[in-house]
Amino acid sequence: MSIWNELVFLLKHQFNLTKKDFLIKDDHKSNNSFWLSIVAFGFIALLLLRLSSSIFSGIRFLFETEEQWDAGLMPILETHILATTAVLVFFFLMLNGIRIVFENYFESRDVQILLTLPLSVQAIFASKFLQSFCINVVQIIPFIGTIWLGYGLAVGAGILYLPIILFVLICGGLIFTAVATILLLVIARFVPSVVMKQAITICSFAMAFIIFVGWQYFVQIAEVEITPEGILTISQNMQAYLELELPHLWMARSLMFPLAEFDVTIWESLIPLAVTAILGFLMSVFIAEKVFLTGWSKSMDVQAGSRGKFSRKNGGIFSRLINHLSLPAISPVVKKDLLLLKRTPFMWYNILIIVAMLGILAVNFPQEGQTHHPGIFNLEASLNLLLIGLFGTQAGGSVAGIAFSAEGKALWNLQTAPISKHRLYFWKLSFGLIINLAIMKIAYLIFYLIPNLTVYPWYLSLPLLFGKALVITSVILYLDIENPKFENGDKLNRIGGDNKIQGEIRSIVSVLIQLVTAAFLGLLVIIPGAFPIWWVITISLGIFVGTAVFVTRWCYLKSIDRLSNFLIG
Template identity: 25%
Template sequence: MTSVLLLLSPTWLSWKNEFRRGGDRWGRRSFLFALSIGFWIGTFYVIRRVLTYFQSVHELGPALAYQLLLIVLLTFLSMLLFSNLITALSAFFLARDLDLIMSTPLSQDLFYYSRLIITTANSSWMVLFFSLPIFAAYGAVFGGGILFYLWVILCLPLFLIIPASFGVLVTHLFVYFLPAKRVRDILFFVGLFAFIVIYFLFRLSQPERLVRPESFGHFVQFLTAMETPSSPYLPSSWSAEILAGTLFQRSTDQGFYYALMASYALFFPLATSWISSAVYLDGWSKAQESRQGRRKLEWLDRVIFLVTRPFSPVVQAVMVKDIKTFMRDATQWSQVFLLVALVVVYLYNFKVLPLDRSPMPAETIRIVVSFANLALVGFVLSAVAMRFAFPAVSLEGKAFWLLQTAPISLKSLLWSKFWLNLLPLLLIGELLVFASNLMLRVPAWMMMLSLVTVFAMTFGITAICVGVGAIYPRFAYDHVAEISTSFGGAICMIFSIGFIGLTVMVEAWPIYLLASQSLRSGETQTVTPWLIAPSLLTAFALAVVAVVVPIRKALGSLEAMKD
């Protein structure tokens, strides 16, 4: 135990030193702390309102709250699975201190358990952070009392350790068995595996059942289905059973489910430790060999060259370098899997929306949902831009001096980052809004309005992310994900969401008028341009401001670095 703590000591000592010697960072810390508290209070308030509404629904209330709990826990489980796979690969096979640690006389077991703890902590803290206000809201609304919070404290460590050790196990097996010559191939499979698991986990939850009671034939049948987990073999369902037992006074064998969780939480780490001791050294040796060399894909080089051809040679050179670096850095492109999973789940939700069950006319509800979708697409785009556009300047890392000393203006550099990120973001945004509007069967004018608005919004979001990323660059980082979770990341997110909110607000009024018109007549008779044009022009003006201001500020900030 002492040795495991010793192996963890660099991590906590680093935190301690960073905290104590932070100096001028107290302002930032206070801001982030306030932001976190604000987020917690906001989440608690929203979930409490939803649960209070559920509670008011006679008989069905607890069942609905239980289903929501199941979905929340299942979402957490899938997030944990994905992040554990990536974190385990990094902690066990790619970390920079591995050479140092492995050249010391350390037993394999000690190494394994210390890395398992690091993997669990690194991949679970965010889920833990998000889950606490949700559990607090459940406790407050359904009056679980001290016993409920006790169960939460008992269940959470087990709930976190199971996916963590499972992720470590799968990563070990991937690295050992795959005939991969490159770590990126392994990450490809890890990403693919995670995507399939996450997709199936979501399908298992069947959230659409909540809105189709008629498919059950009888209310009692419906109620029974609502009170039963749709995937009884997952730790998320076991945890939900335990917590529901106290929250909704259900006759659940909490002891049995807890024993079930505990047995898996003990078995998985132990089994993984056996496998790790058998395959780790071979796998790690292989992972290092895989760092050598790469396949040269000439056709890809030609495609990159053609795509970047419209730009000036200097900007083109930076763009080609960025694209190639992105494609060769597994820690960056593996995030695309998360993006694909997000898009698939997003579009699927539109497919199963029960619009025909609404008491309002179908056309009205289609317009309203499509309009709300504009904001949602904006949020998705800003989340994606946070991952890819925000770190664009920071990713130059310690090689930034190369660009500083090269005959390239900082303006060209910033614009190259902007265009490079804009094109894929435009593609995603337009695709999302087009596909979801197609599924919603919105009128043509709404389709056009959505496409044009998202087009303008993407320019603004990209510039905000690239610009704020350049104002708060982080050239020294261990992992690319650190860049977006920094102080600058929080600022960027606030500006980005503010911009989306403003854009949606200026279009809200004409949409309200058109939706009201369709509410009265069943359909929108005429769409006069004067009704939409002013709002659309304002949205465009907003986008121009969102492009010009951050890029100009970023330029000033980069210039000031020379001082």
């Protein structure tokens, strides 16, 4: 069998695995949550499409109607905007794409079986490369692809602009996957798999966080005027960084190639982009032939031999603190879940980025002065409380969304233990609630300490935040218990943790449910601030308490019924 026939066979195998994982549930029924996620992503893509089209149309309208806006500046500005979005492609893939490439090569469940078959290493590697490439491209289509499509609609590019967008996305994904592959293959030859996984996860998140904070700082200190002179200044400052002969500029030129108003040739846009993508793929295949098998074998050996070493490790201060907790309310199950959270970098990153975003938002919040009105509601304090609850529950919701699935294959320990389903539910609820309340208290402290912000006193804010955290945690925990993903829990329990669980357990549907619930509860807090009348306050807070009690109890009863299928006690 030739290498091409082997590759076709392997791609069919990968397609069947993907269909089994995402389209079909364990009972051979259609996976409705997957299709709901597709619909939700489509809705988000339509919103981005409408927003980007309006922005680009507005920019062109200003240049065409306002006399003081130099029309010659418009091509420069659009070139820089498209180049910036091309840079965002690689930045977006850097957050998650490297990890996807690593897992498909060195942690895929079928590589060990495929290597025992009469198949060439090149065919096995190429199939995993194409799998990683397809996942990376699918990640950026709903976000970056819709922005470019909005630009095409704004300039009237026509239906033939779609193949150009798809071509640019494919080349961008191919270049990134090839570079990440070459880097990982070389490192895997000398670095153990566990160490490399931890380094990749932590470094990519740390770099993303630094870029995020740096960009926010730049936006805060920059004094930008939306005038022709201000836009010209921005373009001149960006020119040194965005006009280097690198793939991001070729991608921007390729998007402008079909448009008549831009003087772009195929030799400075499509050709160098395609050649770079193809050469990157061929180079990665060549290197894989030399080091893929050796690096994969070494990573498996080191990973198997490292478990004893890591299991004997006493842990750091955080681990010892949790192990020495003797409070009756902190059960061994909650302690185990907290230790699992401690070694999962993605959860820490998710919490860190949202808390930082909330802090930056609080610093830039235009309010007149910090005043506390015990028992008196006002709109500014209600809005601040809404932001604290919204951001806090988004960060802590990812923790509650893995509480039950994180058991993985260790669920049999709970099934054979004398633990009632009621007690297990409250332990898992306590785990998510502890994290949610901790994040909300940090967020409240940020707002309290920053001058010129109006906040409610702690004895009014904390009970309201507790009620919101209880409802959100109950809802997300119920979604996890109703449709657990224990195979993802097994991945999470590996040494170093696994952030892939975020995309597979907490689907976009659960995120939307979480946002809607938090927004509704926040609205009940805003109403007394907007209408500080005693009967409005009483009715609104009464609905808040009633909603919290009803939703919490409903989730409790439904979760207990579902846990009856898993537990004996």
